[in-house]
Amino acid sequence: xxIIVACMLLVLSLSAHAQGYPNRPVxxxxxxxxxxxxxxxxxxxxxxxxxxxxxxxxxxNRAGAxxxxxxxxxxxxxxxxxxxxxxxxxxxxxxxxLRKNLPYDPVKDFMPIARLATASNVLVVxxxxxxxxxxxxxxxxxxxxGQLNYASAGIGTPAHLAGEMLNLMxxxxxxxxxxxxxxxxxxxxxxxxxQYIITSPIAAGAHMSGGRVRPLATTGNERNPSLxxxxxxxSTVPGYEITQTWGIVVPAGTQPDVLRRxxxxxxxxxxxxxxxxxxxxxxxxxxxxxxxxxxxxxANERKRMGDVIAKSGIVLTE
Numbered sequence: 019x020x021i022i023v024a025c026m027l028l029v030l031s032l033s034a035h036a037q038g039y040p041n042r043p044v045x046x047x048x049x050x051x052x053x054x055x056x057x058x059x060x061x062x063x064x065x066x067x068x069x070x071x072x073x074x075x076x077x078x079n080r081a082g083a084x085x086x087x088x089x090x091x092x093x094x095x096x097x098x099x100x101x102x103x104x105x106x107x108x109x110x111x112x113x114x115x116l117r118k119n120l121p122y123d124p125v126k127d128f129m130p131i132a133r134l135a136t137a138s139n140v141l142v143v144x145x146x147x148x149x150x151x152x153x154x155x156x157x158x159x160x161x162x163x164g165q166l167n168y169a170s171a172g173i174g175t176p177a178h179l180a181g182e183m184l185n186l187m188x189x190x191x192x193x194x195x196x197x198x199x200x201x202x203x204x205x206x207x208x209x210x211x212x213q214y215i216i217t218s219p220i221a222a223g224a225h226m227s228g229g230r231v232r233p234l235a236t237t238g239n240e241r242n243p244s245l246x247x248x249x250x251x252x253s254t255v256p257g258y259e260i261t262q263t264w265g266i267v268v269p270a271g272t273q274p275d276v277l278r279r280x281x282x283x284x285x286x287x288x289x290x291x292x293x294x295x296x297x298x299x300x301x302x303x304x305x306x307x308x309x310x311x312x313x314x315x316x317a318n319e320r321k322r323m324g325d326v327i328a329k330s331g332i333v334l335t336e
Contacts, residue, residue: 039099039276040073046102046266049088049109051081051199054171055220055300056104059134059264062296063104063287070283075102081199084172085109086120093127097271099280103128105267108175111319115327116174124316128267129277132284133312135220136263137302138238139180141251142222142231143214144207152235152254155214159190166192169203169212171221177203179323180216180237180260182332187255207231218262219245219301237261244301260326263305263319265312281309 044067048060057079064075080088085108092103103109110124122128141152149155159166168184170177173196181194195212197203200221206212208230215222216237225231235251236242239259251258266284268277287293288306297304307315326332 039279040071043074043076044071044100044102045076045078046104047078047080047088047092048104049080049085050171051201052079053201054199055218056106056264058220058300060104066287066293067283070286084113084174090121093122093269095269097269099268099272099276101269103267105265107262110316111323112176112179113174114320115324127270129270129272130309130312131266131268131280133263133265133305133307133315134288135297135302135305136261137218138236138242138261139216140219140222140236140245141214141216141234142226143234144210145232146210147213152251155234156188156190159192163191164193167195167212168192169195169197169207169215171200171203172196172198176260176262177215177217179332183258183260183330186330187258223301244298
């Protein structure tokens, strides 16, 4: 009888907690520096979600180790709905295929809430670089093996994988220079300390429109609808393809009622016309998948990126 009463009290307590959720600010961990694609999406979501939840959603930038630092922090947070993680292709698909001893498990440690947006990346170069297209960039790299640098948002990030894929598939040798986030990486491309970066159009968009970097191509198997004037890298390097996707997850063990509340509120945000317009203006495509669809998407991406990594022979040497 005592066990039954205790269980009933626990259920009532959890139900009361869920009904009162949220009663304090919610933290959204973004495992990237301010100004990067996850940060821009995160701040847009936080603004809209704050109104829906009736509590402030605060963005907490935790850049470093290609997203590992932020993911580890989120995985170790209490599963109470007050810590969200802006997960990325690197966190759930690339790093698990490159590193054996990650401090988090992308499947066991997190529960999916929603897929927000997806985009093919864009290759942008320093304005002083003489290459005006991908073929000229490859030719220049072959003339100067080991003398050119490409920047990334960190080791194991999509930008790192994209650069190594180009090295391998185009048979060139360009040196990888990792940074703590896409924003500082782009600033060094602008400054000429690195010659190019293959990053999301969300991160590079303002710099492209402002003429601070020159875009050459995108990384999907088809042209990016938001950048239709740019050819694909695959048109010069057949078979080249890499995209990015961003979504929201929470620590495993979060209560079902809280999961539903978050999923419902984020779904409302992603259906807003102004949000769709802002995402498209960033060079990405709005998604809005719910938990089940996002879970299946991440599983497929882990397999797809694992196949790409295995076939390309990419390994982390840093």
